[in-house]
Amino acid sequence: MILTSILDNDFYKFTMQHAVIKLFPKARARYTFINRGKHAFPPGFAEALKAAVNDMRHLQLTAEEKEYLAITCPYLDPTYLDFLQGYRYDPSEVYISQHGNDVEVLTSGYWYRTILWEVPLMSLICELYYRLTGEQRVGDEEVIRITREKIEKYKELGVTVAEFGTRRRYSLDVHRLVVQTLKQYGTGSFIGSSNIYLSMQNGVKPVGTHAHEWFMFHAAKYGFKMANMLGLENWVQIYRGDLGIALSDTYTSTVFFEQFDKKFAKLFDGVRHDSGDPIIFAEKTITHYKKMGIDPLSKTIIFSDGLDYEKVAHIVEHCKGRIGMSFGIGTDFTNDVGQPAMNIVIKMYEALPENAPRWTEVVKLSDTSGKYTGDPKMITLAREMLDIV
Numbered sequence: 485m486i487l488t489s490i491l492d493n494d495f496y497k498f499t500m501q502h503a504v505i506k507l508f509p510k511a512r513a514r515y516t517f518i519n520r521g522k523h524a525f526p527p528g529f530a531e532a533l534k535a536a537v538n539d540m541r542h543l544q545l546t547a548e549e550k551e552y553l554a555i556t557c558p559y560l561d562p563t564y565l566d567f568l569q570g571y572r573y574d575p576s577e578v579y580i581s582q583h584g585n586d587v588e589v590l591t592s593g594y595w596y597r598t599i600l601w602e603v604p605l606m607s608l609i610c611e612l613y614y615r616l617t618g619e620q621r622v623g624d625e626e627v628i629r630i631t632r633e634k635i636e637k638y639k640e641l642g643v644t645v646a647e648f649g650t651r652r653r654y655s656l657d658v659h660r661l662v663v664q665t666l667k668q669y670g671t672g673s674f675i676g677s678s679n680i681y682l683s684m685q686n687g688v689k690p691v692g693t694h695a696h697e698w699f700m701f702h703a704a705k706y707g708f709k710m711a712n713m714l715g716l717e718n719w720v721q722i723y724r725g726d727l728g729i730a731l732s733d734t735y736t737s738t739v740f741f742e743q744f745d746k747k748f749a750k751l752f753d754g755v756r757h758d759s760g761d762p763i764i765f766a767e768k769t770i771t772h773y774k775k776m777g778i779d780p781l782s783k784t785i786i787f788s789d790g791l792d793y794e795k796v797a798h799i800v801e802h803c804k805g806r807i808g809m810s811f812g813i814g815t816d817f818t819n820d821v822g823q824p825a826m827n828i829v830i831k832m833y834e835a836l837p838e839n840a841p842r843w844t845e846v847v848k849l850s851d852t853s854g855k856y857t858g859d860p861k862m863i864t865l866a867r868e869m870l871d872i873v
Contacts, residue, residue: 486536486611486656487604490543490571491681494603494650496692498553498680502564503698503722504596511701512836513598514843517589517609518857521827526616530582533589536608537580540573552684559726577601589830595701602830606651610819610826614654621654621821627661630820635670637793638811641800645670645811646691647677648788649818652826659818663688666817675810691812693727693756694719696848697832699734704835704844708869711735713743720751728753729786733850737765739870741772749776754784754808760851762787762799770807780807788812831857 504511545568553565577593578601589609591601614621621627638645647666653659663682666674676689683690694715702718703711716730730748732740732755744755749772757765766785773780784807787799791813803809819825834843847858847866856863866872 485539486608487540487543489681490545491549491684492604493600493680494678494692495680495690496695497600497603499692499727500694500698501596501599502560504599505564506722507718509596510838511595512593513595513832514834515591515598515602515830516833518829518831520829523826524585525582525587529612529616530580530587532612532616533608534580536612537578538575541575543573545569559723603651606828606830607653609828610652611655613826614823619823621823624661627658627821628665631662631665631817632669634793635666635674639673641797643673643796643800643811644675645673645813646675647817648812648814650679652815653818654821658821662817693729694731696731696734700832700846700848701835704846705837708866712740716748729756731756733759735849735870736872737768737851741768746776749773749778754786756786756788758789759855763802766803766807784808784810786810786812792816833858
């Protein structure tokens with residue numbers, strides 16, 4: 485087995501699953517793999533991926549892991565932890581095929597079940613790709629050296645950073661080395677990992693809140709104009725002030741801030757930036773908080789869009805002393821080992837809310853138009869409904 489723990493996944497998948505079980509237990513969802521980097525997959529890749537996915541049916545929450553979640557994440561209900569202990573991945577929910585160098589991966593089923601597939605599927609696709617293409621990485625000592633050098637530079641910059649690199653990591657072994665190194669050398673700067681398994685193994689904080697699919701589903705159920713508002717409202721209903729970072733760019737940050745009123749601006753600890761120019765976003769966020777009569781320094785922007793040291797330093801120079809900030813760094817931590825990182829995503833593309841007569845196509849309209857996902861006709865409709873130029 486390539487994956488060794490059911491918790492080898494991003495934290496926000498479990499926080500969203502918990503909320504979905506409570507609010508939308510009968511909803512269904514479909515996800516698709518998008519090969520943005522046009523990577524050519526070697527012969528036999530689909531069969532290797534199928535075998536790895538089939539192995540995942542053996543993963544289950546251990547008693548130790550359950551106790552860890554109960555202590556570390558008290559906002560997760562005991563009933564949810566009991567559910568998770570009985571949860572098993574069902575490989576029949578995943579369809580995998582290969583045509584020449586192209587691979588198709590589709591996931592379909594109840595949303596509360598299929599929500600856990602995205603991140604481990606992506607990490608498997610990356611790890612198997614490097615294995616089957618024979619792409620060799622640098623040695624362990626070099627991985628440690630590279631990671632140590634990066635976290636020490638962030639310490640000198642005086643910022644806090646979290647590791648967000650599960651989805652596009654080179655391998656689990658590299659990921660484990662990276663988190664261990666960040667923990668060892670990052671005191672005062674490294675604040676945690678999005679990966680619960682490695683957070684538990686290394687005694688660091690698991691970090692995250694929700695992802696784009698949360699708001700994408702709300703659009704399918706309630707319409708584009710209500711998606712942000714009801715997505716935030718439902719999050720508050722479940723977590724009552726915990727997990728208070730709001731994702732801002734499912735339908736562009738401009739539309740988000742139109743609905744991020746004083747109630748939400750006060751309730752949420754801050755917002756996450758995931759697309760578009762970070763400086764423009766920072767200015768927009770600072771202006772919005774001031775308009776609401778809120779001191780921007782009492783709030784935080786989590787920057788998480790393809791960051792490296794140079795980008796972080798540029799953001800810090802602009803934002804220091806004006807608003808709180810922290811940084812989620814993914815691929816630059818977990819896949820800087822001598823080979824090009826993969827550019828892949830898995831996104832929800834259809835949803836079926838309870839009692840809905842038919843499946844609804846869902847879209848994401850980030851602040852970078854090239855990162856739009858979904859059917860072109862539905863993207864056009866969403867832009868018209870939301871007045872996005």
